[in-house]
Amino acid sequence: MSKALSSLSADRLLEKLSRPELATLYTDLKAYGERALSEPMPSLSFRLYRQFSDTGERKAYEEAYFDRRGRLAAVAMLALDTARKDALQALEEMLWDVCGEYTWCLPAHLGTGEVNQVNGNIDLFAAETVHMLAEIVTIHAERLDRLVIERIRSEAERRIFIPLYREQRKFHWRTADHNWSAVCGGCCGMAALLLLEDESTLQESISHTVSCMNAFLSGYGEDGGCAEGIGYWVYGFGYFTYYAEMLREYSEGELDLLKGSKITAIAAFPLRVHLSGGTYVNYSDSAEQEEIPSGLLSLLASRIGLQIDLPFHIPLLTDDPCHRWAHLLRNVMWSDPAVYSNEGASAQAERGFIFQNLGWMIAKGSFDYWDTKRMNGAPLHVAISVKGGHNDEPHNHNDLGQFIIHCGGENILCDPGAGLYTQAYFAPGREQLFHISSSGHNVPLIEGQEQDSGRQAQAHVLEAKLAEGGGELNTTLDLTSAYSGAASLARYTRQFHWKMAPGGSRNGAELRLIDRFQWKSRMVASAERFSSMGDSDAGCSSVVERWMSRVQPEVVKSGDLRWQGAHGTVHMTYDANQWQILYEKLDTVDHDNVPVTFYRTSLSWTGVIDETDVRTERPNSLETVCEVRFIIEPKMGETEVSMRE
Template identity: 90%
Template sequence: MRSLSADRLLEKLSRPELATLYTDLKAYAERALKEPMPSLSFRLYRQFSDTGERKAYEEAYFDRRGRLAAVAMLALDTARPDALQALEEMLWDVCGEYTWCLPAHLGTGEINQVDGNIDLFAAETVHMLAEIVNIHTERLDLLVIERVRSEAERRIFKPLYREQRKFHWQTADHNWSAVCGGCCGMAALLLLEDEFTLQESISHTVSCMNAFLSGYGEDGGCAEGIGYWVYGFGYYTYYAEMLREYSDGELDLLTGSKIAAIAAFPLRVHLSGGTYVNYSDSAEQEEIPSGLLSLLASRFGLQGDLPLHIPLFTDDSCHRWAHLLRNVMWSDPAVYGDEGAFRQAECGFIFQNLGWMIAKGSLDTPDTKRTNSTPLHVAISIKGGHNDEPHNHNDLGQFIIHCGGENILCDPGAGLYTQAYFAPGREQLFHISSSGHNVPLIEGKEQSSGRQAQAHVLEAKLAEDGGELNTTFDLTFAYPGAASLACYTRQFYWKMASGDSRNRAELRLIDRFQWKSRMVSLAERSSSVVSDSHAECSSVVERWMSRVQPEVVKCGNIRWQGVHGTVHMTYDANQWQVLTEGIDTVDHDNVPVKFYRTSLSWTGVIDETDVCIESSDLIETVCEVRFIIEPKMVETEVSMHE
């Protein structure tokens, strides 16, 4: 991208597969030409330090970035001098901002915290300005170009490369090192004329990239989830390609088995229909930049099962220039799978380092053989790991049941980012707490935070065809507050139907709770403080989360009716009492969303002949449930599930 010409970029934009993107882009740009740039006022800037509110400032901030990016593309057309003039005004305006950082990344936002500070978005800004100036260098006013260079020097190059200030992200093992380091490094390759400082920037950026890679194991799994894979590894890739071009291929950061495994991550966590495993702060429906996916497919020979989709400019609320430009330049329809064919990239995968397990398969429907239509895709995903991961949720033992492009038993994903979301006590928030996940409440205690809260894998076996997955976790250390708990294990048995009965899949889940010899009396238990009101007299409350409202079919049988598939759950109603409740919250974009939590409560009355099994000085409580996944159109008698 160092020598990208405006003519070549305009030619790329004219390709048929980019027509919808270009229409969306032009509409945004035309609006930007008619309206003044939104102001980043003092009052907006102060909101975060005063109230913890960050959305209003960030909406204005990202709208400004979006207008600049869209107008920069519109200005490629030499018949639009109005767009070029507007581009110069916008570049000048962004150069005059008090800070390129977000207030949420500046503490209280005082001057000493602003001067020389570099966060994700200051880095993204300098990169965007550098590439826009590079593309339009022959037509922009020289004073605008010099101002961009001057602000890049003052805000980025001087503190980072010349003064060599230390920033926390330089050694981070997550997306910050790749995004901050990569963006500043790309801007340096484009703007710096001092060869000594340029070489310093390369050494610095490669060090940041190595820190980023240290957060990945050899399995290529991203603990932050698919959304942050896009962010972190996306910018890693963008810098790597620019560096390879700059060095005529001598410096290539996209080599080796570990990099190949990281590149394959989105295909391995894709379940079907553009829906992904979304642990941590990721969304189920994630926009994978088509340029990034195409480049990686080309470099590593990847063949995926994703349908062709080139994200619209307005799909990204942050309007990131790096994704936009590379979607235009690199998108290749040939690397995508055929939506009408069943071509899952892999039938399953165990991320040994990450502690994630995924199995995928397909079910026949009444129409599959008759009309040769696509089978119904189903999948299961299970999460281990620990509770001190980047963007951590307290979710050890969490699992997802997927059917027909929909996560029917689901993960809540990211909540709205506020000051409280990253502050002490964050584990009390719904999206982060174990109360928002498919894991139990034990003796009124949720899972704890911290590295010591770890899932120990006792067994993990996956059949080559993905048709069977058996795994067992020891999750005892996730519940240090449960005083009477001696041991807690969670077992999963996943099996796809075979032969002529390929119209169902089954997941058996067995939770075993072993208690210490001294059992808490019912009176003592009822006097304890419990977060769920219905669990005050319970030793265990199992929870299942879904966006689909559950139906109690009959005693011991619950059904979730999805768009294309149905999930039935059977359980022992003699031992476990059921409760369903709706939970209203907002998602990461502040859009209202409703989850339904289904709870199974054990009353705490121990009948050793029925509920418990004595083993030496330990008493065991068992919760076994069975989930049957079927196509929606198949009406199966409840008796089949019993």
């Protein structure tokens, strides 16, 4: 058995799978595996392969591709039981089948998919595949047919080791400062530790992979913030950690990448962006609800002392649409309920955090309220998050000044997260798509202009102060550079004032948002408001504020509306004399192609340029101010009433 996994054996894995906390995971694995034993592997047909280059669609091929990976993972686990001869035989057939695939890459990563783009190409999923095969063949080395083992070694050599280590081709991800360097480099590096017998090539692989890992870490600041969002933290830093731990074991502790204050800060990222109830800040291409691998968190807790104040939960294989083997195996190997505490129970749990490098601000608090359904008092967690940064980040959305209001496990004013990945999603003009455009975020449209793309569109943080305990947050951003197309705009600043009252009274959580639009020429409020969302006429300027939610808003009275979530309510008050309100229902699909509806609430203002005598203008005639007040409180209804009523 490889020195890199000398502590791993089929017997030990089978023993771990028998632990009570893994019972649900094992049931899920067994159901998936039994289906795989009774059905043929899905075909990766020529028509499916060509679909992306022909139409730009990638879903059908990828569903078949990831189902194949999931079946292989489940059957590899079933085959740990030496009495399951059928599982071992099926495992050999599946391994042989995967070795015969035209490419281990996804068509979406191969351009037009021609032969010259396939040969020697290594993407995320080719790397994941070679890693998966290497670990499976290591675990089952004593029982697999030698021809299967030889073919896996041969395919790994042909597809991965020759182009990467022997020919040293210049793959773009080798110096990437995002998840690709960690996943591609780490997966190939782990496969090398398991399969390579040539010592000089093995040492080359270690040097190569450590270089990839350093490139990956360069994308993080000292605050440990992940611009790609929580989902890509799991992906990138997860594979960084997996390689680091295998390398440490291989080198008998001499090479340890999980050291230093920056690593500690990166490891804390998911806890800092967790709002409550398994819901996270989800800027960029991340989902609100994210499965954090329990094995990964457990390993980080044991290695660097990470304090985990999340409920203990082991993700199922079927929870991950990609059915990733690396997460599955390490959830089995490393998951430790003893390192978890109940949500909010840890005395060291942070009630807020400012990511100075990333430009994210988060504050958290809680109410005490009486749940009449359960007949007990319970904390109702509330939070706010504000996003700065710039508009050329990995998996970028044009969302400077975006904010989230969270209550009771739900992002009531929300971020749309990732859309469905298609060819258009990563092509020029992508900023026109709803999930990426500023039109899908809680930021304004100014003079008919959405936010610009590019590094020059940057949020300049003028103030960011978080009170101890997270009860108060004051933030001011200058967002002028995001709206270069707004000809009359001189300056745009956005201020947030968040405060939790001591003791958590019913009206104890308040967010005041003040947007100031300074104009190059005098503006006079127009008597005729725009009735549409279109561009302004010549001689006019306009602002349309937008608020996104999955909850349909309700009008309480003029200047007062609310969003009523599952456990909490957000009230918004505004100046109805100056701002006209508009509601829209927007139907789209999420990253998994599941239909989702958003409700966009807009406040519009129109001003007419008055240049008759700018010298005698009133002090505020060059400025338009939108001030809104959000009150966050427990939901008042049949099942929940405030303890302080």
